[in-house]
Amino acid sequence: MTILTNITIKIWRQEGPDTEGRFETHQIPEISDEASFLELLDILNERLIEEGKEAIVFDHDCREGICGTCSMMIDGQAHGPQKGTATCQLHMRTFSSGDEIVVEPWRATAFPIIKDLMVDRAPFDRIMEVGGFITAPTGGAPDANIIPIPKPVIDASMDAASCIGCGACVAACPNGAANLFTAAKITHLNLLPQGQAERYKRAEAMVEKMDEYFGSCTNHGECEAACPKEISIDTIATMNVDYWKSKFKNRQHLDR
Amino acid sequence: MSMNLDANIPEGPLADKWQNFIANERLVNPSNKRKFKIIVVGTGLAGASAAATFGELGYEVEAFTFHDSPRRAHSISAQGGINAAKNYPGDGDSVHRLFFDTVKGGDFRAREANVHRLAEVSNEIIDQMVAQGVPFAREYGGLLDNRSFGGAQVSRTFYARGQTGQQLLIGAYQQLSRQIGLGNVKLWNRMEMVDIVNIDGRCAGIVCRDLLTGEFSSHSAHAVVLATGGYGNVFYLSTNAMSCNVTAAWRAHRRGAAFANPSYTQIHPTCIPQADDFQSKLTLMSESLRNDGRIWVPVSADETRTADQIPEDERDYYLERIYPSFGNLAPRDVSSRAAKRMVDAGQGVGPLKNGVYLDFADAIERLGRSTIEERYGNLFDMYERITGENPYETPMRIYPASHYTMGGLWVDYELMTTVPGLYAAGEANFSDHGANRLGASALMQGLSDGYFVLPYTISMYLSKLLNKPIPDASHEEFTKVENEARDRFANYLAIDGTQGPDYFHRKLGKIIWDYCGMDRDADGLRKALSDISSLHEEFKKDLKVTGSDKNVNQTLEKAGRVDDFFELGMLMCKDALNREESCGGHFRVEYQTDDGEAVRNDEDFAYVSAWEWTGDPLEPNEHKEQLEYEVVKFQTRSYK
Known part of the structure; x- marks a missing residue:
């Protein structure tokens, strides 16, 4: 296990379908390379809840790459940089210390945003x-x-x-x-x-x-x-x- | 209070019971079917297949899922296959043998008549799924291929690569989609059932929370089917999907449905071991891998070499050694406990010494890499994505994890719970697997219940309601239950403590895993009961849910589910404490042989425990349905 340090997450927040969205930036000082990308978001969400802030909404379920629920653009790529891999199967070992990772919802007119990273x-x-x-x-x-x-x-x-x-x-x-x-x-x-x-x-x-x-x-x-x-x-x-x-x-x- | 636990088993010899039932059942004529509304909650294999078939028959159907689409249900993650008694390989299989293997695999704690019916309809399921376009694996001649699975000595498992659950669910989803398109089924997506409503002694409908708007709504029906899956996520770490939960079943239990055998939980032997503390779930590696993989640990607890450096004579192929006739294909409960013993003895492998090897080197040498790739390629790829290790070169590391729950809502032969008009199907009920489920039987049971059982049995109940008025959603009882649900969710937000629901779920899961997991004893279970109860009190005082209840709030959804897991957890421990024997997935350390095999007590415990809610989660009432075996004789399960 290796620890990645100093990861910056730039993530899309949007209250609802008709409100304006924005990027929010969060620092992750340390994360194991064994963590999955969604576990990174879990950790971030637990931190947000402790701070009294609203957790980031994202669709996910099986975390085995088969239910098709997870859906996010990571650094401009659907499901991120690893070929043939859904977001939930993407692990932090794909990234390096000091990376800035940009996370957005699916981009498509036919899939309107419901909230944050969740689309219809x-x-x-x-x-x-x-x-x-x-x-x-x-x-x-x-x-x-x-x-x-x-x-x-x-x-x-x-x-x-x-x-x-x-x-x-x-x-x-x-x-x-x-x-x-x-x-x-x-x-x-x-x-x-x-x-x-x-x-x-x-x-x-x-x-x-x-x-x-x-x-x-x-x-x-x-x-x-x-x-x-x-x-x-x-x-x-x-x-x-x-x-x-x-x-x-x-x-x-x-x-x- | 007394509870009616009459299983309504039809007359006649075991092998004729189901046909006798069909011959004598009360039907609803085609033009009357549209007068009946059926609500189906959950759209996995059992729910989607039931809703689609009800729609085809002409009933008015409303299907509810908390997912965005019915295709997401966790049935989709099943990998290995689905059993049927087709005997295509000609290796001696039959309906009777599938029936017997299932009863034996369940350690003689399942209801004989239900299991026999399951074995009877298994063949129809395969025919149906093929007609729908499920691409099961085939031989070069074009005929269907079979593989073997744990707990059986025949090859009766049909499969679609390592994605059988996906393909079957997509098949059922296709059928459901067709009915939705035709207007026969109305689909409510992103809607979570949060309670049921009983009026005049029958289930009158459900209350839901819209996960997008936070609004509560009532829905009435003539009958309600819960096909809402199992409760394996009570362990926090499990192979279940993140949102699998017990809420629908638990809320039904609180409204009068008996909960049966909650302590029967299955710990699956082949999952990827936990890598660190913040892990959110465990991933299953299909049991089918045990067909070609050999399980071993180093003989020495001080072993530091990598797997390829350890010579043959310093390896312990412990399943082959202890269970020579079943070897690596010993049933799940037996294999899991054996792995735990090896790891507890310090012979575990991997950086945390928390796994055993599942080694394909011999199979690759015998069959060639391309055959192994064909059989298990997607599983090997998944393993590599998760662990960063290549299983073609180094053995996989596996360890048991919570996977399936045999317990569930008590149902009679017709799959009706103790609440008239409320049915439970698939993993949500308790009926077919006894104390341990065999591999590739969950898909079979889900589809059996949905396609071939409920569509026949539900008319027995509905026919009695013909032309009788039923209360609609404006009835005061609906309003009352809806208000209670609204208050409950408002309260989660109002507590405003310091910890999110995951914090509590993780702690709850650890208690249950430690004391009501792979092995249990009386002292531990008593401790667990008191620990869970105090943690639940802490939850009620210190929970923190941020955000609002007027739009999507996944933290709030989770809070409701964790709340119900607490009460279920207490019932599990209570049930495990009462059952003073070891059977299947329930292993009490006080009841074992000298060499560590389970000791069942048929004299005193050949019954189904059906628990009644009393209002106090620590003081439930136990009722018993005695298990009568007409055909099968009790025997000590041996896979040696």
Whole structure:
């Protein structure tokens, strides 16, 4: 264990959605490199409470990089400097003594700030509700082994399905686009045999719902670089193909 | 007061009970279903699957989550897999064997009929999840792959890399999203249930606090389902997510729902050891790692060499040595206690000597690095991110941590609590795992309750309410409970002491870990009861919550949850004190064999303890549901 000294945290504070925000600066004299970045904020918050000040609000939960709740820009990067790592899995050993660390909420028009670092990501749920599923009501499903699915197909589907819905892709995108999020879900389901019946309906509905909230994709690729699950922008190509097909494909003849 | 603990187990031989129930149950016809409103609190595996299925059936459903989205529930963190009796590998599995393994794994303290039903519906769960698009791992031929897990001698675990919980929760969330999109389920997000309301002897609804505005509101329904998870965070350090809490279950308990077997908590053997004092949580490393990893400690307590410098004959592969037939796959409670003994004997490894090795060197040599990477790659990466060590080169260090709670709200066969109209599902109830849960069975139980049990059983209750008026949220009892909740939260702010809720939570967790953790004894439990009680008094006088109650205030949310953990903690210790035997996760040091194995007492303790709230957390009333075994014979659990 090494102790880092003299860390400066410049952190965004904002009382509510309609109030003006500001940066607040805090000094952390000492912190172990074993601490996670969120534990640094915990320690800072306990100090603030002791001083009678309001704790910094931030979304977080599992701290295992899987629930997708944590969401912050650290030094201008979504989830901070470590590749393929959500904020909650970022540890202080990534930083050095004397660092100044700038912490901001997700930057995206579609994710309005609720308070401090907490934002509203409800548009993701709205996209899911119009097509991010396979219609398979409970009961009456056929035996799970009835349709063999080749390993490369299931692996590619799983790669896309590992999306945690954190919104880093949107925050990192200069246009505030949600193409990687939407494409990951479409790819997960559209690659599978079970997903074929609703393939084009799904792509059409989800893309058009996405466009109601988010900016357009102009192929910067920042989303892939920021994604804590390293989901490939190839999924966006899959989505685009299925979306355009949805516009001219005769759905009475899916197999042609 | 007497308490009705009739489990309502259907007639017939064990293997026919569930089918008999379905054949004879009272139904609600499709056009009448929309007349019934069901509230589901919690949107993890059990809650999301229940809400989605109720919606599909035609009930009016309102689902509540304190997260921003249903997809965040802690079910998502489950890594290893989900059990089912498919017998795809042809290695001798069957519904009966899954049933038996679960009863045995639970150390003969679970209700036979519930467990058998769980084993019966396990296969349907896999079919359902595959139909929904869950990308379970497959063989090259395209068929589903299975792996083995602790406490079983067959391979019955289905998995999606090390992210099975994530994929299953996303599956249930997809179903729920579809119902929300169709308007069949109304979702309330960032809403925390803070109390339940009973009117005329039945649960009439809930009171919630809006986490964004601080406003309290009442919601009435014909039936309420609590699928609000377990209470493992009472230990402060656990593998649970930060916001997991007991509040919903505890508030229901305070309003009359019996709390069963609170002392049955599971300490998971494979977690990353604590690194320092301010650690906020512990991270699980999936039990599936024990399939290929070998657990060992140095023979000498004075060992200073690194793992690779220690020769074979100076290593103690203690699980393989003590439990040759199950080896590294011994059940969780057994493995955890063995690790604790090694560390207590000074043979621990790592800078704080607080772990044991989980070593993959042999597996990498036998199977090649790429196979290991395929099986466990994401877990190895996670380990490296947290510890800064590369497990492909140096063995992992692991140590037990609080992970799951088998205890929970008492429910009958239909999953109804002792409050009519109030149901509990998933980890929030006590019913299926006895005194110890086997790996890969939590996902199975959550989905079983939500998809395949509640949708059948709830009509038994609802059908009786057809065309009868029920009180709405303007009823005076709702107003009264809402005011009590408002006052409670206002009071946390008004105390204006000196310490935040985390300070108290950390101290509470340490007491429970020390005296009601992996091993317990009467003196320690008595001490814990008095320590918790005085710490709770201190909390009431010295708590400091900053900020306001009119907008987001995470400190205030936490204060409410910690307050409830105090009272639960006392009940845990009380239950552990009363149960003068060792069984599963409950190990009383006074009751063990010469070589340290648990000694159960079936004569006196083959019962479920169901506690009634009396108003004084130190003086609860214990009621007993005797466990009757028709098929299984009691035996001493041995994994040797």
